[in-house]
Amino acid sequence: MTYCLGLRLNAGMVFVSDSRTNAGVDFISAYRKCFVFDQAEDRIIVILTAGNLAITQSVISLLEDRAEGGDPKRSLYAAPSMFEIARIVGNTLREVHAEDAESLRQHNTEFNATMIVGGQIRGRRMRMFNVYAAGNFIEAGEDTPYLQIGETKYGKPIIERVVTMDTPLVEAAKCALVSFDSTIKSNLSVAPPLDMVIVPTDSLKAQVRWRITEDDPYFLDIRRRWGEGLRSLFVNLPDPAAVVGGLDGLS
Amino acid sequence: MTYCLGLRLNAGMVFVSDSRTNAGVDFISAYRKCFVFDQAEDRIIVILTAGNLAITQSVISLLEDRAEGGDPKRSLYAAPSMFEIARIVGNTLREVHAEDAESLRQHNTEFNATMIVGGQIRGRRMRMFNVYAAGNFIEAGEDTPYLQIGETKYGKPIIERVVTMDTPLVEAAKCALVSFDSTIKSNLSVAPPLDMVIVPTDSLKAQVRWRITEDDPYFLDIRRRWGEGLRSLFVNLPDPAAVVGGLDGLS
Numbered sequence: 001m002t003y004c005l006g007l008r009l010n011a012g013m014v015f016v017s018d019s020r021t022n023a024g025v026d027f028i029s030a031y032r033k034c035f036v037f038d039q040a041e042d043r044i045i046v047i048l049t050a051g052n053l054a055i056t057q058s059v060i061s062l063l064e065d066r067a068e069g070g071d072p073k074r075s076l077y078a079a080p081s082m083f084e085i086a087r088i089v090g091n092t093l094r095e096v097h098a099e100d101a102e103s104l105r106q107h108n109t110e111f112n113a114t115m116i117v118g119g120q121i122r123g124r125r126m127r128m129f130n131v132y133a134a135g136n137f138i139e140a141g142e143d144t145p146y147l148q149i150g151e152t153k154y155g156k157p158i159i160e161r162v163v164t165m166d167t168p169l170v171e172a173a174k175c176a177l178v179s180f181d182s183t184i185k186s187n188l189s190v191a192p193p194l195d196m197v198i199v200p201t202d203s204l205k206a207q208v209r210w211r212i213t214e215d216d217p218y219f220l221d222i223r224r225r226w227g228e229g230l231r232s233l234f235v236n237l238p239d240p241a242a243v244v245g246g247l248d249g250l251s
Numbered sequence: 252m253t254y255c256l257g258l259r260l261n262a263g264m265v266f267v268s269d270s271r272t273n274a275g276v277d278f279i280s281a282y283r284k285c286f287v288f289d290q291a292e293d294r295i296i297v298i299l300t301a302g303n304l305a306i307t308q309s310v311i312s313l314l315e316d317r318a319e320g321g322d323p324k325r326s327l328y329a330a331p332s333m334f335e336i337a338r339i340v341g342n343t344l345r346e347v348h349a350e351d352a353e354s355l356r357q358h359n360t361e362f363n364a365t366m367i368v369g370g371q372i373r374g375r376r377m378r379m380f381n382v383y384a385a386g387n388f389i390e391a392g393e394d395t396p397y398l399q400i401g402e403t404k405y406g407k408p409i410i411e412r413v414v415t416m417d418t419p420l421v422e423a424a425k426c427a428l429v430s431f432d433s434t435i436k437s438n439l440s441v442a443p444p445l446d447m448v449i450v451p452t453d454s455l456k457a458q459v460r461w462r463i464t465e466d467d468p469y470f471l472d473i474r475r476r477w478g479e480g481l482r483s484l485f486v487n488l489p490d491p492a493a494v495v496g497g498l499d500g501l502s
Contacts, residue, residue, distance in 0.1 A: 153404035157433055161478060162485055170492045178485065182408055198497070208497040218494040227412060229484040234413055234429065237476055241421045243469040246449070246459040 001189035002033060002150035004048035005159075005176055006116040008128040008140040011169045012200035012207075013118050016176045017048045018184070020191035034195040035060050036206055037067060037076050043121040044204050045076055045085060046197050050150035051113035051133065052104075058096045059113070063089065082119055082127035089117050090135035097133070114149040119199070126201055154186040155179035169198055174222070177212070181223045192219070252440035253284060253401035255299035256410075256427055257367040259379040259391040262420045263451035263458075264369050267427045268299045269401075269435070271442035285446040286311050287457055288318060288327050294372040295455050296327055296336060297448050301401035302364035302384065303355075309347045310364070314340065333370055333378035340368050341386035348384070365400045370450070377452055405437040406430035420449055425473070428463070432474045443470070 002021070007014040017033040031053060038044040047063075049056035063076055072078045079085045093113060101111040111133055118128035118140075130147045131137040140147050145165050148156065162175045173196065183190045191214075198208035212219050241247040255268040268284040282304060288296040298314075300307035314327055323329045330336045344364060352362040362384055369379035369391075381398045382388040391398050396416050399407065413426045424447065434441045442465075449459035463470050492498040 153437070154408060157405060157437055158481070158485065160437065161481055170490055170498050173491050173498065174488060175485065177491070178488070186404070186408055186411065208495060210495050218489070218491055222488050225488055226484070229487075230409070230412055230481075233477070233480040233484060234409065234426065236480075237425055237429070237473050238469070239421055240424050240428070240469055244459060244461045247421050247424065 001187060002050040003152070003155060003180065003183045003187075003190045004033060004050055004116055004149045005155065005179060006046075006048060006118050006128050006140065006147045007159075007163060007167075007172045007176065008118060008126060008145050008147075009163075009167050009169065009172055010165050010201065011167075011172075012198060012203070013046070013126060013128060014169060014172045014176055015046045015048055015116070015118065015195075015197040015199075016180060017195050018180065018190045019193050019195065020189055021053050022189055025188075030191075030193065032195060034197060036197060036209070037063070037119075038205060039077050041122065041204060043077070043119060044199055044206060045082075045117065045119035046199065046206070047089065048116040048149065049113070050115070052109070052111070055093075055096055055100065055111065055113040056115070058100075059089070059092045059115070062092050062095070080121075081124060082121060082129075085119065086117050086127075086129040086131060086137045086139075089115055089129075089131050090137055093131065093133065094135040097135070116147050116149055120202070120204060122204060126199075151183055151187045151190050155183040158182065169200060173198060173208075177219060177222055178226055181219075181226060192216075194219075252438060253301040254403070254406060254431065254434045254438075254441040255284060255301055255367055255400045256406065256430060257297075257299060257369050257379050257391065257398045258410075258414060258418075258423045258427065259369060259377060259396050259398075260414070260418055260420065260423055261416050261452065262418075262423075263449060263454070264297070264377060264379060265420060265423045265427055266297045266299055266367070266369065266446075266448040266450075267431060268446050269431065269441045270444050270446065271440055272304050273440050276439075281442075281444065283446060285448060287448060287460070288314070288370075289456060290328050292373065292455060294328070294370060295450055295457060296368065296370035297450065297457070298340065299367040299400065300364070301366070303360070303362070306344075306347055306351065306362065306364040307366070309351075310340070310343045310366070313343050313346070331372075332375060333372060333380075336370065337368050337378075337380040337382060337388045337390075340366055340380075340382050341388055344382065344384065345386040348386070367398050367400055371453070371455060373455060377450075402434055402438045402441050406434040409433065420451060424449060424459075428470060428473060429477055432470075432477060443467075445470075
Protein backbone atom coordinates (compact mmCIF):
# COMPACT_ATOMS: atom_id res chain seq x y z
CA MET A 1 0.00 0.00 0.00
CA THR A 2 0.94 3.66 0.11
CA TYR A 3 -0.46 6.87 1.46
CA CYS A 4 -0.13 10.15 -0.42
CA LEU A 5 -1.84 13.41 0.46
CA GLY A 6 -2.13 16.69 -1.40
CA LEU A 7 -3.61 19.86 0.15
CA ARG A 8 -4.55 22.68 -2.19
CA LEU A 9 -5.13 25.78 -0.08
CA ASN A 10 -5.33 29.49 -0.69
CA ALA A 11 -1.82 29.90 0.72
CA GLY A 12 -0.32 27.17 -1.43
CA MET A 13 0.03 23.43 -1.72
CA VAL A 14 1.37 20.77 0.63
CA PHE A 15 2.32 17.33 -0.72
CA VAL A 16 3.28 14.34 1.45
CA SER A 17 4.03 10.76 0.49
CA ASP A 18 5.31 7.76 2.40
CA SER A 19 7.95 5.51 0.89
CA ARG A 20 7.04 1.94 1.77
CA THR A 21 6.45 -0.51 -1.02
CA ASN A 22 5.73 -4.17 -0.67
CA ALA A 23 5.26 -7.17 -2.88
CA GLY A 24 3.72 -9.34 -0.21
CA VAL A 25 4.57 -8.85 3.46
CA ASP A 26 7.83 -10.72 2.96
CA PHE A 27 9.25 -8.22 0.51
CA ILE A 28 9.20 -4.70 1.84
CA SER A 29 11.39 -1.84 0.71
CA ALA A 30 11.49 1.94 0.41
CA TYR A 31 11.02 3.92 -2.80
CA ARG A 32 10.39 7.58 -3.38
CA LYS A 33 6.82 8.32 -4.46
CA CYS A 34 7.15 12.11 -4.72
CA PHE A 35 8.51 13.73 -7.88
CA VAL A 36 9.13 17.42 -8.48
CA PHE A 37 9.33 18.92 -11.97
CA ASP A 38 10.36 22.53 -11.81
CA GLN A 39 11.51 25.03 -14.33
CA ALA A 40 12.76 28.03 -12.45
CA GLU A 41 10.51 31.08 -12.67
CA ASP A 42 8.11 29.38 -15.09
CA ARG A 43 6.35 26.47 -13.41
CA ILE A 44 6.42 23.83 -10.73
CA ILE A 45 4.68 20.47 -10.86
CA VAL A 46 4.61 17.86 -8.09
CA ILE A 47 3.47 14.29 -8.69
CA LEU A 48 2.70 11.74 -5.95
CA THR A 49 2.23 8.11 -6.98
CA ALA A 50 0.40 5.08 -5.59
CA GLY A 51 -0.13 1.59 -6.93
CA ASN A 52 2.04 -0.88 -8.82
CA LEU A 53 5.60 0.47 -8.64
CA ALA A 54 6.60 -0.81 -12.09
CA ILE A 55 3.72 1.13 -13.62
CA THR A 56 4.24 4.38 -11.74
CA GLN A 57 8.01 4.32 -12.34
CA SER A 58 7.40 3.78 -16.07
CA VAL A 59 5.04 6.75 -16.17
CA ILE A 60 7.49 9.00 -14.32
CA SER A 61 10.38 7.90 -16.57
CA LEU A 62 8.38 8.69 -19.70
CA LEU A 63 7.34 12.06 -18.29
CA GLU A 64 10.98 12.86 -17.45
CA ASP A 65 12.25 11.78 -20.86
CA ARG A 66 9.70 13.94 -22.63
CA ALA A 67 9.81 16.96 -20.36
CA GLU A 68 12.59 18.66 -22.28
CA GLY A 69 11.16 17.77 -25.68
CA GLY A 70 9.10 20.88 -26.18
CA ASP A 71 5.99 19.05 -27.44
CA PRO A 72 3.03 20.78 -25.73
CA LYS A 73 1.04 17.53 -25.91
CA ARG A 74 3.77 15.46 -24.20
CA SER A 75 6.10 17.72 -22.26
CA LEU A 76 5.27 18.88 -18.73
CA TYR A 77 7.48 21.92 -19.36
CA ALA A 78 5.80 22.85 -22.65
CA ALA A 79 2.14 22.22 -21.77
CA PRO A 80 0.14 25.46 -21.72
CA SER A 81 -1.95 24.72 -18.60
CA MET A 82 -2.22 22.52 -15.51
CA PHE A 83 -5.28 20.93 -17.09
CA GLU A 84 -3.15 19.93 -20.07
CA ILE A 85 -0.50 18.61 -17.67
CA ALA A 86 -3.08 16.38 -15.98
CA ARG A 87 -4.07 15.12 -19.45
CA ILE A 88 -0.44 14.35 -20.29
CA VAL A 89 -0.08 12.33 -17.07
CA GLY A 90 -3.38 10.53 -17.79
CA ASN A 91 -2.39 9.78 -21.38
CA THR A 92 0.98 8.46 -20.23
CA LEU A 93 -0.82 6.13 -17.83
CA ARG A 94 -2.97 4.94 -20.75
CA GLU A 95 0.15 4.36 -22.81
CA VAL A 96 1.67 2.17 -20.08
CA HIS A 97 -1.69 0.43 -19.72
CA ALA A 98 -1.74 -0.38 -23.42
CA GLU A 99 1.75 -1.83 -23.10
CA ASP A 100 1.47 -3.74 -19.80
CA ALA A 101 -2.14 -4.45 -18.84
CA GLU A 102 -2.64 -7.64 -20.81
CA SER A 103 0.58 -9.20 -19.50
CA LEU A 104 -0.34 -8.20 -15.96
CA ARG A 105 -3.77 -9.78 -16.44
CA GLN A 106 -2.16 -13.03 -17.54
CA HIS A 107 -0.32 -13.00 -14.21
CA ASN A 108 -3.52 -12.17 -12.31
CA THR A 109 -2.19 -8.73 -11.42
CA GLU A 110 -4.46 -5.74 -11.63
CA PHE A 111 -3.34 -2.61 -13.48
CA ASN A 112 -3.35 -0.37 -10.49
CA ALA A 113 -1.93 3.18 -10.36
CA THR A 114 -3.19 6.57 -9.25
CA MET A 115 -1.43 9.89 -9.03
CA ILE A 116 -1.87 13.27 -7.42
CA VAL A 117 -0.69 15.99 -9.81
CA GLY A 118 -0.49 19.56 -8.55
CA GLY A 119 1.27 22.69 -9.58
CA GLN A 120 1.23 26.17 -10.99
CA ILE A 121 2.34 27.82 -14.23
CA ARG A 122 3.43 31.46 -14.13
CA GLY A 123 0.44 33.77 -14.38
CA ARG A 124 -2.08 30.95 -13.96
CA ARG A 125 -3.74 29.62 -10.82
CA MET A 126 -2.60 26.61 -8.79
CA ARG A 127 -4.48 23.42 -9.55
CA MET A 128 -4.37 19.88 -8.17
CA PHE A 129 -5.74 16.71 -9.78
CA ASN A 130 -6.26 13.08 -8.88
CA VAL A 131 -5.42 11.03 -11.98
CA TYR A 132 -6.97 7.56 -12.00
CA ALA A 133 -5.60 4.35 -13.53
CA ALA A 134 -7.94 4.87 -16.50
CA GLY A 135 -6.27 8.20 -17.23
CA ASN A 136 -9.29 10.31 -16.29
CA PHE A 137 -9.04 12.77 -13.42
CA ILE A 138 -10.83 15.00 -10.92
CA GLU A 139 -9.73 18.30 -9.41
CA ALA A 140 -9.59 19.35 -5.75
CA GLY A 141 -11.99 22.21 -5.07
CA GLU A 142 -13.22 24.71 -2.49
CA ASP A 143 -15.37 22.17 -0.67
CA THR A 144 -12.78 19.41 -0.55
CA PRO A 145 -9.41 21.13 -0.75
CA TYR A 146 -7.43 17.90 -0.48
CA LEU A 147 -6.77 14.70 -2.41
CA GLN A 148 -5.66 11.33 -1.06
CA ILE A 149 -4.50 8.15 -2.79
CA GLY A 150 -3.61 4.71 -1.44
CA GLU A 151 -4.62 3.98 2.17
CA THR A 152 -6.89 6.98 2.60
CA LYS A 153 -9.20 6.15 5.48
CA TYR A 154 -7.17 6.28 8.69
CA GLY A 155 -5.75 9.70 7.89
CA LYS A 156 -8.94 11.33 6.62
CA PRO A 157 -10.80 12.27 9.84
CA ILE A 158 -8.21 14.77 11.12
CA ILE A 159 -8.02 16.48 7.74
CA GLU A 160 -11.80 16.79 7.61
CA ARG A 161 -11.89 18.26 11.10
CA VAL A 162 -9.07 20.77 10.60
CA VAL A 163 -8.37 21.75 7.00
CA THR A 164 -10.20 24.44 5.04
CA MET A 165 -9.10 26.55 2.08
CA ASP A 166 -7.92 29.17 4.57
CA THR A 167 -5.64 26.90 6.62
CA PRO A 168 -2.10 28.38 6.75
CA LEU A 169 0.68 26.25 5.23
CA VAL A 170 2.47 25.62 8.53
CA GLU A 171 -0.73 24.33 10.12
CA ALA A 172 -1.48 22.27 7.03
CA ALA A 173 1.97 20.68 7.23
CA LYS A 174 1.33 19.80 10.87
CA CYS A 175 -2.08 18.34 10.02
CA ALA A 176 -0.56 16.26 7.24
CA LEU A 177 1.90 14.74 9.70
CA VAL A 178 -0.87 13.87 12.17
CA SER A 179 -2.78 12.30 9.29
CA PHE A 180 0.29 10.22 8.40
CA ASP A 181 0.78 9.25 12.06
CA SER A 182 -2.76 7.78 12.22
CA THR A 183 -2.20 5.91 8.97
CA ILE A 184 1.24 4.57 9.89
CA LYS A 185 -0.10 3.40 13.26
CA SER A 186 -2.95 1.42 11.68
CA ASN A 187 -1.46 0.15 8.41
CA LEU A 188 1.91 -1.60 8.37
CA SER A 189 2.20 -1.03 4.64
CA VAL A 190 2.55 2.75 5.11
CA ALA A 191 5.85 3.88 6.65
CA PRO A 192 8.51 6.59 6.84
CA PRO A 193 10.63 8.13 5.49
CA LEU A 194 8.02 10.64 4.38
CA ASP A 195 8.63 13.24 1.71
CA MET A 196 7.03 16.64 2.18
CA VAL A 197 7.02 19.37 -0.44
CA ILE A 198 5.46 22.81 0.16
CA VAL A 199 4.75 25.20 -2.69
CA PRO A 200 3.45 28.64 -1.65
CA THR A 201 1.03 30.31 -4.05
CA ASP A 202 2.78 32.24 -6.85
CA SER A 203 6.24 31.23 -5.58
CA LEU A 204 6.70 28.76 -8.47
CA LYS A 205 9.11 26.81 -6.33
CA ALA A 206 9.33 24.09 -3.67
CA GLN A 207 9.92 26.32 -0.66
CA VAL A 208 10.22 23.26 1.57
CA ARG A 209 11.57 19.83 0.67
CA TRP A 210 11.66 17.79 3.83
CA ARG A 211 12.54 14.12 4.13
CA ILE A 212 11.10 12.98 7.46
CA THR A 213 12.74 9.86 8.81
CA GLU A 214 11.35 7.51 11.42
CA ASP A 215 13.50 9.08 14.13
CA ASP A 216 12.94 12.70 13.13
CA PRO A 217 12.71 14.47 16.54
CA TYR A 218 9.81 16.72 15.52
CA PHE A 219 7.76 13.87 14.03
CA LEU A 220 8.45 11.68 17.09
CA ASP A 221 7.42 14.56 19.35
CA ILE A 222 4.06 15.23 17.70
CA ARG A 223 3.32 11.49 17.44
CA ARG A 224 3.89 11.14 21.19
CA ARG A 225 1.93 14.30 22.08
CA TRP A 226 -0.95 13.32 19.79
CA GLY A 227 -1.19 9.81 21.27
CA GLU A 228 -1.04 11.03 24.86
CA GLY A 229 -3.44 13.88 24.11
CA LEU A 230 -6.01 11.54 22.55
CA ARG A 231 -5.91 9.23 25.55
CA SER A 232 -6.25 12.12 27.97
CA LEU A 233 -9.08 13.65 25.92
CA PHE A 234 -10.83 10.29 25.97
CA VAL A 235 -10.39 9.80 29.71
CA ASN A 236 -11.93 13.22 30.34
CA LEU A 237 -15.09 12.57 28.32
CA PRO A 238 -18.09 12.11 30.62
CA ASP A 239 -19.03 8.54 31.54
CA PRO A 240 -22.17 6.97 30.13
CA ALA A 241 -22.90 5.41 33.55
CA ALA A 242 -24.87 8.45 34.63
CA VAL A 243 -27.21 8.37 31.65
CA VAL A 244 -28.11 4.75 31.05
CA GLY A 245 -29.48 2.24 33.50
CA GLY A 246 -27.48 -0.87 34.26
CA LEU A 247 -24.03 0.65 33.82
CA ASP A 248 -23.92 1.89 37.38
CA GLY A 249 -21.71 -0.25 39.51
CA LEU A 250 -20.20 -2.12 36.57
CA SER A 251 -16.47 -2.52 36.87
CA MET B 252 -22.32 -0.50 4.60
CA THR B 253 -22.53 -1.17 8.31
CA TYR B 254 -20.31 -0.93 11.33
CA CYS B 255 -20.45 -3.46 14.15
CA LEU B 256 -18.03 -3.76 17.04
CA GLY B 257 -17.58 -6.39 19.73
CA LEU B 258 -15.24 -5.96 22.71
CA ARG B 259 -14.36 -9.06 24.71
CA LEU B 260 -12.77 -7.92 27.95
CA ASN B 261 -12.05 -9.45 31.33
CA ALA B 262 -15.01 -7.60 32.80
CA GLY B 263 -17.43 -8.70 30.10
CA MET B 264 -18.51 -7.98 26.56
CA VAL B 265 -19.73 -4.85 24.81
CA PHE B 266 -21.57 -5.11 21.48
CA VAL B 267 -22.54 -2.14 19.30
CA SER B 268 -24.11 -2.02 15.85
CA ASP B 269 -25.44 0.77 13.68
CA SER B 270 -28.73 0.35 11.84
CA ARG B 271 -28.30 1.93 8.43
CA THR B 272 -28.84 -0.23 5.38
CA ASN B 273 -28.72 0.88 1.82
CA ALA B 274 -29.32 -0.55 -1.61
CA GLY B 275 -27.62 2.27 -3.47
CA VAL B 276 -27.52 5.78 -2.07
CA ASP B 277 -31.11 6.35 -3.19
CA PHE B 278 -32.56 3.63 -1.00
CA ILE B 279 -31.57 4.03 2.61
CA SER B 280 -33.39 2.62 5.59
CA ALA B 281 -32.88 1.41 9.15
CA TYR B 282 -32.79 -2.22 10.27
CA ARG B 283 -31.65 -3.81 13.48
CA LYS B 284 -28.34 -5.65 13.16
CA CYS B 285 -28.02 -6.78 16.77
CA PHE B 286 -29.75 -9.95 17.98
CA VAL B 287 -29.82 -11.33 21.50
CA PHE B 288 -30.52 -14.97 22.26
CA ASP B 289 -30.85 -15.56 25.97
CA GLN B 290 -32.04 -18.35 28.08
CA ALA B 291 -32.29 -17.08 31.61
CA GLU B 292 -29.64 -18.45 33.95
CA ASP B 293 -28.18 -20.75 31.28
CA ARG B 294 -26.63 -18.75 28.47
CA ILE B 295 -26.58 -15.52 26.52
CA ILE B 296 -25.55 -15.14 22.91
CA VAL B 297 -25.33 -11.86 20.99
CA ILE B 298 -25.01 -11.75 17.20
CA LEU B 299 -24.12 -8.64 15.16
CA THR B 300 -24.56 -8.80 11.39
CA ALA B 301 -23.03 -7.05 8.37
CA GLY B 302 -23.46 -7.56 4.66
CA ASN B 303 -26.41 -8.35 2.41
CA LEU B 304 -29.53 -7.89 4.54
CA ALA B 305 -31.50 -10.68 2.84
CA ILE B 306 -28.74 -13.13 3.71
CA THR B 307 -28.23 -12.05 7.32
CA GLN B 308 -31.98 -11.94 8.00
CA SER B 309 -32.34 -15.47 6.59
CA VAL B 310 -29.57 -16.72 8.85
CA ILE B 311 -31.08 -15.07 11.93
CA SER B 312 -34.55 -16.44 11.07
CA LEU B 313 -33.20 -19.97 10.71
CA LEU B 314 -31.28 -19.64 13.99
CA GLU B 315 -34.43 -18.39 15.75
CA ASP B 316 -36.60 -21.15 14.30
CA ARG B 317 -34.18 -23.83 15.42
CA ALA B 318 -33.22 -22.37 18.79
CA GLU B 319 -36.03 -24.17 20.63
CA GLY B 320 -35.59 -27.44 18.75
CA GLY B 321 -33.15 -29.05 21.15
CA ASP B 322 -30.79 -30.32 18.44
CA PRO B 323 -27.26 -29.64 19.76
CA LYS B 324 -26.00 -29.39 16.18
CA ARG B 325 -28.58 -26.76 15.18
CA SER B 326 -29.96 -25.05 18.28
CA LEU B 327 -28.16 -22.12 19.91
CA TYR B 328 -29.88 -23.08 23.17
CA ALA B 329 -28.85 -26.75 23.01
CA ALA B 330 -25.27 -26.40 21.74
CA PRO B 331 -22.76 -27.51 24.39
CA SER B 332 -20.18 -24.73 23.85
CA MET B 333 -19.62 -21.29 22.34
CA PHE B 334 -17.33 -22.94 19.81
CA GLU B 335 -20.23 -25.16 18.72
CA ILE B 336 -22.46 -22.08 18.56
CA ALA B 337 -20.01 -20.36 16.20
CA ARG B 338 -20.07 -23.52 14.07
CA ILE B 339 -23.87 -23.50 13.99
CA VAL B 340 -23.86 -19.87 12.81
CA GLY B 341 -21.20 -20.69 10.20
CA ASN B 342 -23.08 -23.74 8.97
CA THR B 343 -26.29 -21.74 8.72
CA LEU B 344 -24.44 -19.18 6.58
CA ARG B 345 -23.26 -22.05 4.36
CA GLU B 346 -26.82 -23.31 4.10
CA VAL B 347 -28.06 -19.89 2.92
CA HIS B 348 -25.07 -19.71 0.57
CA ALA B 349 -26.01 -23.06 -0.98
CA GLU B 350 -29.52 -21.76 -1.48
CA ASP B 351 -28.86 -18.20 -2.69
CA ALA B 352 -25.32 -17.75 -3.98
CA GLU B 353 -25.88 -18.95 -7.55
CA SER B 354 -28.94 -16.72 -8.03
CA LEU B 355 -27.07 -13.77 -6.56
CA ARG B 356 -24.17 -14.45 -8.93
CA GLN B 357 -26.57 -14.39 -11.89
CA HIS B 358 -27.56 -10.91 -10.77
CA ASN B 359 -23.91 -9.86 -10.30
CA THR B 360 -24.36 -9.63 -6.56
CA GLU B 361 -21.70 -10.98 -4.28
CA PHE B 362 -22.63 -13.32 -1.43
CA ASN B 363 -21.54 -11.03 1.34
CA ALA B 364 -22.23 -11.53 5.06
CA THR B 365 -20.15 -11.54 8.23
CA MET B 366 -21.20 -11.86 11.84
CA ILE B 367 -19.79 -11.23 15.28
CA VAL B 368 -20.98 -13.97 17.64
CA GLY B 369 -20.24 -13.62 21.34
CA GLY B 370 -21.60 -15.07 24.51
CA GLN B 371 -21.24 -17.27 27.51
CA ILE B 372 -22.73 -20.56 28.68
CA ARG B 373 -23.11 -21.20 32.43
CA GLY B 374 -19.88 -22.55 33.87
CA ARG B 375 -17.90 -21.89 30.69
CA ARG B 376 -15.83 -18.86 29.72
CA MET B 377 -16.99 -15.99 27.52
CA ARG B 378 -15.95 -16.24 23.89
CA MET B 379 -16.38 -14.04 20.85
CA PHE B 380 -16.02 -15.01 17.19
CA ASN B 381 -15.96 -13.35 13.80
CA VAL B 382 -17.83 -15.65 11.40
CA TYR B 383 -16.98 -15.07 7.74
CA ALA B 384 -19.21 -15.50 4.70
CA ALA B 385 -17.55 -18.87 4.03
CA GLY B 386 -18.72 -20.10 7.44
CA ASN B 387 -15.23 -20.26 8.94
CA PHE B 388 -14.37 -18.09 11.93
CA ILE B 389 -11.69 -16.58 14.16
CA GLU B 390 -11.82 -15.77 17.86
CA ALA B 391 -10.94 -12.52 19.65
CA GLY B 392 -7.98 -13.01 21.98
CA GLU B 393 -5.78 -11.38 24.61
CA ASP B 394 -3.75 -9.41 22.07
CA THR B 395 -6.70 -8.15 20.05
CA PRO B 396 -9.67 -8.16 22.42
CA TYR B 397 -12.08 -6.76 19.84
CA LEU B 398 -13.72 -7.68 16.55
CA GLN B 399 -15.09 -5.35 13.88
CA ILE B 400 -17.15 -6.00 10.77
CA GLY B 401 -18.33 -3.70 7.97
CA GLU B 402 -16.68 -0.26 7.78
CA THR B 403 -13.88 -1.00 10.22
CA LYS B 404 -11.16 1.54 9.48
CA TYR B 405 -12.35 4.91 10.74
CA GLY B 406 -13.29 3.54 14.15
CA LYS B 407 -10.22 1.37 14.73
CA PRO B 408 -7.54 3.89 15.85
CA ILE B 409 -9.27 4.95 19.07
CA ILE B 410 -9.91 1.32 20.06
CA GLU B 411 -6.28 0.45 19.47
CA ARG B 412 -5.14 3.39 21.56
CA VAL B 413 -7.50 2.79 24.48
CA VAL B 414 -8.80 -0.75 24.84
CA THR B 415 -7.00 -3.60 26.59
CA MET B 416 -8.35 -6.76 28.24
CA ASP B 417 -8.45 -4.82 31.52
CA THR B 418 -10.57 -1.90 30.29
CA PRO B 419 -13.66 -1.52 32.53
CA LEU B 420 -17.04 -1.94 30.82
CA VAL B 421 -18.14 1.68 31.31
CA GLU B 422 -14.95 2.95 29.68
CA ALA B 423 -15.29 0.36 26.91
CA ALA B 424 -18.84 1.56 26.22
CA LYS B 425 -17.57 5.14 25.99
CA CYS B 426 -14.76 4.10 23.66
CA ALA B 427 -17.21 2.22 21.45
CA LEU B 428 -19.29 5.38 21.07
CA VAL B 429 -16.24 7.46 20.12
CA SER B 430 -15.34 4.76 17.60
CA PHE B 431 -18.85 4.99 16.13
CA ASP B 432 -18.67 8.79 16.06
CA SER B 433 -15.52 8.68 13.91
CA THR B 434 -17.12 6.16 11.58
CA ILE B 435 -20.44 7.98 11.27
CA LYS B 436 -18.60 11.24 10.56
CA SER B 437 -16.60 9.72 7.69
CA ASN B 438 -18.98 7.19 6.15
CA LEU B 439 -22.53 8.17 5.24
CA SER B 440 -23.58 4.54 5.09
CA VAL B 441 -23.11 4.09 8.84
CA ALA B 442 -25.72 5.87 10.99
CA PRO B 443 -27.74 5.85 14.22
CA PRO B 444 -29.78 4.56 15.89
CA LEU B 445 -27.09 2.42 17.44
CA ASP B 446 -27.80 -0.67 19.52
CA MET B 447 -25.55 -1.35 22.48
CA VAL B 448 -25.63 -4.52 24.54
CA ILE B 449 -23.38 -5.08 27.57
CA VAL B 450 -22.92 -8.51 29.11
CA PRO B 451 -20.82 -8.60 32.30
CA THR B 452 -18.73 -11.73 32.85
CA ASP B 453 -20.71 -14.56 34.50
CA SER B 454 -23.92 -12.50 34.57
CA LEU B 455 -25.45 -14.55 31.73
CA LYS B 456 -27.64 -11.59 30.87
CA ALA B 457 -27.72 -8.36 28.89
CA GLN B 458 -27.21 -5.94 31.76
CA VAL B 459 -27.55 -2.99 29.36
CA ARG B 460 -29.66 -2.77 26.24
CA TRP B 461 -29.40 0.76 24.98
CA ARG B 462 -30.84 2.10 21.74
CA ILE B 463 -28.92 5.32 21.02
CA THR B 464 -30.74 7.66 18.70
CA GLU B 465 -29.26 10.50 16.68
CA ASP B 466 -30.43 13.06 19.23
CA ASP B 467 -29.46 11.12 22.34
CA PRO B 468 -28.14 13.88 24.66
CA TYR B 469 -25.19 11.85 25.94
CA PHE B 470 -24.08 10.77 22.45
CA LEU B 471 -24.44 14.35 21.16
CA ASP B 472 -22.43 15.60 24.13
CA ILE B 473 -19.47 13.28 23.66
CA ARG B 474 -19.50 13.81 19.89
CA ARG B 475 -19.26 17.58 20.45
CA ARG B 476 -16.60 17.30 23.19
CA TRP B 477 -14.55 14.85 21.14
CA GLY B 478 -14.61 17.08 18.05
CA GLU B 479 -13.72 20.23 19.99
CA GLY B 480 -11.09 18.38 22.00
CA LEU B 481 -9.40 17.02 18.86
CA ARG B 482 -9.22 20.45 17.30
CA SER B 483 -7.82 21.99 20.47
CA LEU B 484 -5.31 19.15 20.88
CA PHE B 485 -4.23 19.72 17.28
CA VAL B 486 -3.87 23.48 17.70
CA ASN B 487 -1.66 22.96 20.74
CA LEU B 488 0.80 20.63 18.99
CA PRO B 489 4.12 22.40 18.33
CA ASP B 490 4.58 23.98 14.91
CA PRO B 491 7.00 22.47 12.42
CA ALA B 492 8.19 25.98 11.48
CA ALA B 493 10.86 25.90 14.16
CA VAL B 494 12.41 22.68 12.94
CA VAL B 495 12.50 22.84 9.16
CA GLY B 496 13.92 25.56 6.98
CA GLY B 497 11.62 27.43 4.63
CA LEU B 498 8.49 27.22 6.76
CA ASP B 499 9.41 30.32 8.71
CA GLY B 500 7.39 33.28 7.61
CA LEU B 501 4.95 31.23 5.55
CA SER B 502 1.37 32.28 6.06
